[in-house]
Amino acid sequence: MAAVDALILDRMQSSVGMIPDLAQHLVGAGGKRLRPLLTITAAQLCDYQGNAHHKLAAAVEFIHSATLLHDDVVDESALRRGKKPANLIWGNSASILVGDFLFARAFNLMVETGSMEALGILSNASSVIAEGEVQQLAALRNLAMTEDDYLRVIEAKTAALFAAATEVAPVIAGRPAAERNALREYGLKLGLAFQLVDDALDYGGMASALGKSVGDDFREGKMTLPVIRSLETASEDDKAFWRRVIVDHDQKDVDLEKAVSLLRSSGALESTMVLAKRYSKDAADALDVFPQSSLRDTLKELASFVVARIS
Amino acid sequence: MAAVDALILDRMQSSVGMIPDLAQHLVGAGGKRLRPLLTITAAQLCDYQGNAHHKLAAAVEFIHSATLLHDDVVDESALRRGKKPANLIWGNSASILVGDFLFARAFNLMVETGSMEALGILSNASSVIAEGEVQQLAALRNLAMTEDDYLRVIEAKTAALFAAATEVAPVIAGRPAAERNALREYGLKLGLAFQLVDDALDYGGMASALGKSVGDDFREGKMTLPVIRSLETASEDDKAFWRRVIVDHDQKDVDLEKAVSLLRSSGALESTMVLAKRYSKDAADALDVFPQSSLRDTLKELASFVVARIS
Numbered sequence: 001m002a003a004v005d006a007l008i009l010d011r012m013q014s015s016v017g018m019i020p021d022l023a024q025h026l027v028g029a030g031g032k033r034l035r036p037l038l039t040i041t042a043a044q045l046c047d048y049q050g051n052a053h054h055k056l057a058a059a060v061e062f063i064h065s066a067t068l069l070h071d072d073v074v075d076e077s078a079l080r081r082g083k084k085p086a087n088l089i090w091g092n093s094a095s096i097l098v099g100d101f102l103f104a105r106a107f108n109l110m111v112e113t114g115s116m117e118a119l120g121i122l123s124n125a126s127s128v129i130a131e132g133e134v135q136q137l138a139a140l141r142n143l144a145m146t147e148d149d150y151l152r153v154i155e156a157k158t159a160a161l162f163a164a165a166t167e168v169a170p171v172i173a174g175r176p177a178a179e180r181n182a183l184r185e186y187g188l189k190l191g192l193a194f195q196l197v198d199d200a201l202d203y204g205g206m207a208s209a210l211g212k213s214v215g216d217d218f219r220e221g222k223m224t225l226p227v228i229r230s231l232e233t234a235s236e237d238d239k240a241f242w243r244r245v246i247v248d249h250d251q252k253d254v255d256l257e258k259a260v261s262l263l264r265s266s267g268a269l270e271s272t273m274v275l276a277k278r279y280s281k282d283a284a285d286a287l288d289v290f291p292q293s294s295l296r297d298t299l300k301e302l303a304s305f306v307v308a309r310i311s
Numbered sequence: 312m313a314a315v316d317a318l319i320l321d322r323m324q325s326s327v328g329m330i331p332d333l334a335q336h337l338v339g340a341g342g343k344r345l346r347p348l349l350t351i352t353a354a355q356l357c358d359y360q361g362n363a364h365h366k367l368a369a370a371v372e373f374i375h376s377a378t379l380l381h382d383d384v385v386d387e388s389a390l391r392r393g394k395k396p397a398n399l400i401w402g403n404s405a406s407i408l409v410g411d412f413l414f415a416r417a418f419n420l421m422v423e424t425g426s427m428e429a430l431g432i433l434s435n436a437s438s439v440i441a442e443g444e445v446q447q448l449a450a451l452r453n454l455a456m457t458e459d460d461y462l463r464v465i466e467a468k469t470a471a472l473f474a475a476a477t478e479v480a481p482v483i484a485g486r487p488a489a490e491r492n493a494l495r496e497y498g499l500k501l502g503l504a505f506q507l508v509d510d511a512l513d514y515g516g517m518a519s520a521l522g523k524s525v526g527d528d529f530r531e532g533k534m535t536l537p538v539i540r541s542l543e544t545a546s547e548d549d550k551a552f553w554r555r556v557i558v559d560h561d562q563k564d565v566d567l568e569k570a571v572s573l574l575r576s577s578g579a580l581e582s583t584m585v586l587a588k589r590y591s592k593d594a595a596d597a598l599d600v601f602p603q604s605s606l607r608d609t610l611k612e613l614a615s616f617v618v619a620r621i622s
Contacts, residue, residue: 016445070411073384074404093385096407097444100381100414104438107418111431119430120422127415133408134327 003051004036007058011105022090022098027065035060035165038190038302042169042183045295052113052172059122060165062106067129067157069099074137075220118168125164132156136222141247143231143239145223151192159191166190182289186299189283194306196276199224200269201309203260215256221246225275227259230268238262273307280307314362315347318369322416333401333409338376346371346476349501349613353480353494356606363424363483370433371476373417378440378468380410385448386531429479436475443467447533452558454542454550456534462503470502477501493600497610500594505617507587510535511580512620514571526567532557536586538570541579549573584618591618 012023036057043053072085073092087095103126110119135153139145166187170180197205202217203226217224223246231242241258245251263269283303290296323334347368354364383396384403398406414437421430446464450456477498481491508516513528514537528535534557542553556562556570574580595611 014442014445016442016449018445018449019442067411070407074407092403093448094445096381096385097441097448100378101438101441101445103411103414104434104441107430107434108438111427111434114427116422116425116427119418123415123418123422127412127419130408130412130415131325131327131330134325134329134405134412137404137408138327138329 001033001037001040003054004033004040004057004061007054007109008036008061011058011062011109012102014101018090018094019098019101022069022086022094023065023102025086025089026068027061027102033061034194034302034306035064035161038162038187038299039165039169041295041299041302042166042186043173045290045293045299046170046173046175046179046183048169048173050172052115052118053169055109055113056115056118056122056168056172057165059106059109060161060168062102062109063122063126063129064161066099066103066106067133067161069095069102071133074133075216075222113172115168115172117171121164121167121171125160128156128160132158132160139223141221141249142223143242143247145228147225147228150223150225150228154192154195155188158195159188162191162194163187178289182286185286186283186303189279189286190303190306193276193279193283193303196225196272196279197307197309200226200272200276203263203269205269205273205309214260218245218256218259219251221249225272226263226268228268229271230263230266233266234262277307280304312344312348312351314365315344315351315368315372318365318420319347319372322369322373322420323413325412329401329405330409330412333380333397333405334376334413336397336400337379338372338413344372345505345613345617346375346472349473349498349610350476350480352606352610352613353477353498354484356601356604356610357481357484357486357490357494359480359484361483363426363429364480366420366424367426367429367433367479367483368476370417370420371472371479373413373420374433374437374440375472377410377414377417378444378472380406380413382444385444386527386533424483426479426483428482432475432478432482436471439467439471443469443471450534452532452560453534454553454558456539458536458539461534461536461539465503465506466499469506470499473502473505474498489600493597496597497594497614500590500597501614501617504587504590504594504614507536507583507590508618508620511537511583511587514574514580516580516584516620525571529556529567529570530562532560536583537574537579539579540582541574541577544577545573587618591615 008027012027013020039057039060040053069086072087073095110122132153132155136157139149139153163184164187167180167184170183199217202214202224204214227242227246231239234242241262245255245259280303284300287296287299319338323338324331350368350371351364380397383398384406421433443464447468450460450464474495475498478491478495481494510528513525513535515525538553538557542550545553552569552573556566591614594614598607598610601607
């Protein structure tokens with residue numbers, strides 16, 4: 001991962017000063033680097049011997065960072081998980097254009113690997129991500145969004161990149177189709193679990209106290225599974241509440257607390273977590289085509305870690 | 312070009328309805344299709360026999376369309392060349408995300424060609440374009456922008472894609488380096504000429520009456536060569552005028568007419584056109600490594616056509 005970090009720092013450089021400044025804010029310092037970690041670990045599991053996995057891992061992180069920069073502008077959120085988003089420091093225009101730059105640099109890195117198959121997987125994931133983002137935008141403030149719609153959106157906007165991040169590893173390692181399918185399935189299910197946990201955490205998860213970085217989705221009127229499931233059993237009064245805060249976007253200070261209380265009492269937060277854990281288990285199980293090894297264990301633990309963020 | 316048009320229409324489709332709607336507005340109906348025309352004609356000049364040039368031409372148009380969609384949001388222009396931009400119909404968010412979709416689809420098309428070298432050229436051009444756009448953003452409302460700065464910006468934001476559009480043709484046709492360099496040089500110089508003409512046309516070109524689609528750059532406070540050259544010989548009063556309208560962005564209805572009058576009387580519009588014609592000639596001359604043929608003539612005529620838009 002140190003090699004991936006070095007590559008990320010190197011390839012976000014540009015003689016145009018605003019680019020590294022803004023990129024540094026988002027991608028330079030720290031960051032979970034979960035997606036590149038998946039690529040690297042999957043490549044090791046596949047006994048890959050070259051160094052193309054470093055480049056693909058960095059490319060995956062660049063694609064992720066580019067979508068985050070564009071999401072900041074699209075979401076118009078004042079805070080992202082408690083941190084000031086880049087567009088509120090450098091402006092929307094800079095966020096859009098630096099996102100484009102990172103996206104293009106991701107493809108530069110992929111070209112350097114020489115693997116057309118990896119390029120196909122990641123460029124396909126990129127168009128699927130954009131489709132998912134547009135779908136989510138079209139469903140904004142739409143209480144009629146179904147659970148199927150929602151799962152399609154998160155599979156596209158989130159899970160597709162996780163799936164691509166793990167699938168490229170067996171591809172560059174020249175492994176058989178069964179391993180490729182297994183690692184793709186692992187990434188896909190892990191991505192679904194990750195997004196469900198994220199959506200539950202946005203309402204404080206199962207903790208009793210609300211942290212300060214909750215409520216982004218609520219304020220943006222984003223339909224997520226906790227809300228969809230809570231609506232299924234909501235009283236007329238509660239439906240009127242959701243209509244006011246999501247559809248009419250008429251929110252008062254106390255509304256987030258009320259929303260969390262409804263999501264908890266209806267069991268919607270808990271059932272979202274149950275589904276996340278099922279996906280996490282599916283992800284781990286998909287790896288059973290590989291013989292037991294410490295690397296396989298690491299990937300299985302990553303799947304547990306993703307759902308352990310909430311407790 | 313009919314095959315390219317069909318490919319463009321096919322690949323901008325998506326089950327997410329907003330995507331084809333918005334893409335259709337920009338890329339579907341009509342459009343000059345100058346860049347794909349360059350790729351196709353250059354491929355014919357190189358006696359290319361496959362069909363990868365259709366895919367690369369469509370990819371070039373998608374990259375161009377993606378940057379236009381993002382530019383609309385960045386520029387905050389109410390009209391683009393007299394037409395309502397997509398972001399004012401579907402919103403900024405949709406324009407950003409559909410731009411991302413088209414950009415990703417461009418890479419899907421390139422992957423299908425199987426040419427890693429063409430992918431390298433176009434992905435490199437894509438990151439250079441983004442750098443040029445960020446540079447332009449940083450220079451907004453900056454009267455101190457020099458002619459060198461300006462030429463660097465337009466080489467990156469405009470000419471790099473023209474150069475890539477023509478360079479990929481000899482690459483997929485497996486032609487020698489001299490022809491590749493010649494076609495790259497042709498595209499680069501043509502792109503520079505194209506942008507200079509565009510910048511002059513934004514102030515009405517050499518025509519005596521102002522059309523209704525002029526003044527976009529002026530209203531956005533964009534520094535272009537006509538303004539830079541006019542400033543070089545401006546009186547203190549005229550400098551104060553430019554400072555007010557560009558730096559302070561304090562514009563009255565009559566200011567555009569005054570700006571045009573200054574750009575004409577100073578000879579700045581005319582000298583911009585002289586430079587555009589020189590680049591156009593350089594572009595045509597670069598093709599002299601190819602033996603005379605009707606295809607070579609066509610490309611030379613395209614270079615003349617670009618500067619003939621203004622007269």
